[in-house]
Amino acid sequence: MPQPYCSVNLIDTDGSFFNESLTANDPDFLAKSELLLVTLKAWQVSDAVRTLASTLPVTSPILLIHNGMGTIEELQSIQQPMLMGTITHAARRDGNIIIHVANGTTHIGPAREQDGDYSYLADILQGVLPDVAWHNNIRAEMWRKLAVNCVINPLTALWNCPNGELRHHTDEINAICEEVAAVIEREGYHTSADDLRYYVEQVIDSTAENISSMLQDVRAMRHTEIDYITGYLLKRARVHGLAVPENSRLFEMVKRKESEYERSGTGMPRPW
Numbered sequence: 001m002p003q004p005y006c007s008v009n010l011i012d013t014d015g016s017f018f019n020e021s022l023t024a025n026d027p028d029f030l031a032k033s034e035l036l037l038v039t040l041k042a043w044q045v046s047d048a049v050r051t052l053a054s055t056l057p058v059t060s061p062i063l064l065i066h067n068g069m070g071t072i073e074e075l076q077s078i079q080q081p082m083l084m085g086t087i088t089h090a091a092r093r094d095g096n097i098i099i100h101v102a103n104g105t106t107h108i109g110p111a112r113e114q115d116g117d118y119s120y121l122a123d124i125l126q127g128v129l130p131d132v133a134w135h136n137n138i139r140a141e142m143w144r145k146l147a148v149n150c151v152i153n154p155l156t157a158l159w160n161c162p163n164g165e166l167r168h169h170t171d172e173i174n175a176i177c178e179e180v181a182a183v184i185e186r187e188g189y190h191t192s193a194d195d196l197r198y199y200v201e202q203v204i205d206s207t208a209e210n211i212s213s214m215l216q217d218v219r220a221m222r223h224t225e226i227d228y229i230t231g232y233l234l235k236r237a238r239v240h241g242l243a244v245p246e247n248s249r250l251f252e253m254v255k256r257k258e259s260e261y262e263r264s265g266t267g268m269p270r271p272w
Contacts (some may be wrong), residue, residue, distance in 0.1 A: 004156025010098045011021050028054050035121065036062045036080075042228035046074040054080050061118050063108060067149050067213060068228030069142055071113045072233070082111040083118060084138050086145040087129065089208045103204045105131050140189045147180045149229045153214035157224065158257070161217065164208030173200060174244040183233055186240040190223040191217045214254070221261040226254045 010018040023029050030036075034057055041049055043064060056062070058068035061081040064071055072249055085256060088104030106129040110116060119134040126132045151173055155166055166173065174197060179194040217224045230251040237244045 006100065007096075008098070010100060012100045013103055027055050032059065033057070034060055036060060038062060038064050038066070040066060040221075042066045042068040042071060043223060044224045045071040049075055049078060049090035052081055055126075056080060060169075060184060061115075063121075064111070065106075067153070067225050067226075068232055069146055070228045070232040072189055076112070081118060082113045083108055083115065083121070084111045084142060085109075086138075086141055088145075088202075089129075090210065092207075092210045101210070103130075105133055106142040107133050107135055107138060109141075113137070131246070139187075143184045143187065143189055144191075144196070144199065146229065147177065147184070148200050149248060150180055151176050151200050151234055152207075153212050153224075154205065154226065154254050155227055156212040157214040157218045158250070158253055160219075162208065163204050163210045163212060166204050167201075169221075172246070173197060176250075179237075179242075179244040179247050180233060182242055183237050183240065183244065186242065187236060218254075218257060221264075223262070224254060224258055226258070230254070 004023070005021045005157060006024045008018065008020050008022060009105060010017060030052065033056060038045055038049060038051065045064060049062060049064075049071075053062070054069060058079050059081075061083050062078065063083040063085055063089060065085040072084065085108040087106050089100065089106075090102035090104065091100050093099070102157040106125065108122065108125070110118065113133055117136075122134040152166065155169065155172060156163060159165070159169075174193070177196040177200060178193045181191050181196050184191045184196075201262055211219075212227065214224050214229075216222075230247050233247055234244060234251060237247075
């Protein structure tokens with residue numbers, strides 16, 4: 001049965017402990033909300049937003065923060081302003097406690113041309129997810145984060161290792177970054193394989209002890225976000241007529257692993 005509240009237990013980077021009970025599963029509370037943050041798995045987002053949008057005021061923006069890309073294309077009919085975001089903070093879970101490992105930046109911006117300027121939200125969210133930066137073109141930051149996800153998530157899921165062990169697999173990282181950079185350039189954003197590789201290596205170092213979300217999903221035999229990470233890259237590569245063999249190989253390997261345990265009747269995708 002849905003509970004009327006949820007508890008959050010967090011150890012921050014300075015060692016301070018945060019514990020709070022938050023309102024949950026309350027349609028009346030939602031109907032008065034001035035902003036909805038959606039932080040689900042990528043494959044859960046569209047169904048959740050379509051369901052919640054009917055209760056949410058039409059003027060209330062919806063901010064999507066999740067791994068991967070492609071959910072906005074599934075939500076073009078939503079009337080509320082749609083925003084996208086990506087976070088560079090590092091965190092991990094230890095039982096019911098979230099450990100904030102390293103500070104980062106929360107990047108947000110409009111998801112569609114018609115969604116307008118909601119830059120004032122950066123000031124509001126500064127007290128919640130600091131530091132917060134507003135981007136009139138958020139997709140450049142989304143692509144940068146996608147490059148990281150295309151490296152860390154499938155490789156750790158397939159090799160069953162924490163992020164830090166990827167330091168020993170430079171050839172695979174180089175190949176992925178070369179392909180991702182080519183797609184990003186065709187999308188109209190300037191980058192290079194060297195720039196992406198440097199950024200990916202920074203993230204690997206800052207999250208060295210972390211178990212990636214995709215590896216956690218595979219270990220728990222849950223549906224992964226591969227369709228919205230490497231899968232989205234493959235879709236855009238096809239649009240531009242680009243071959244991305246290394247990413248294609250990793251995509252097929254993760255999908256094969258996923259289908260093996262989903263066919264066994266465990267870990268089937270569950271509704272949000």
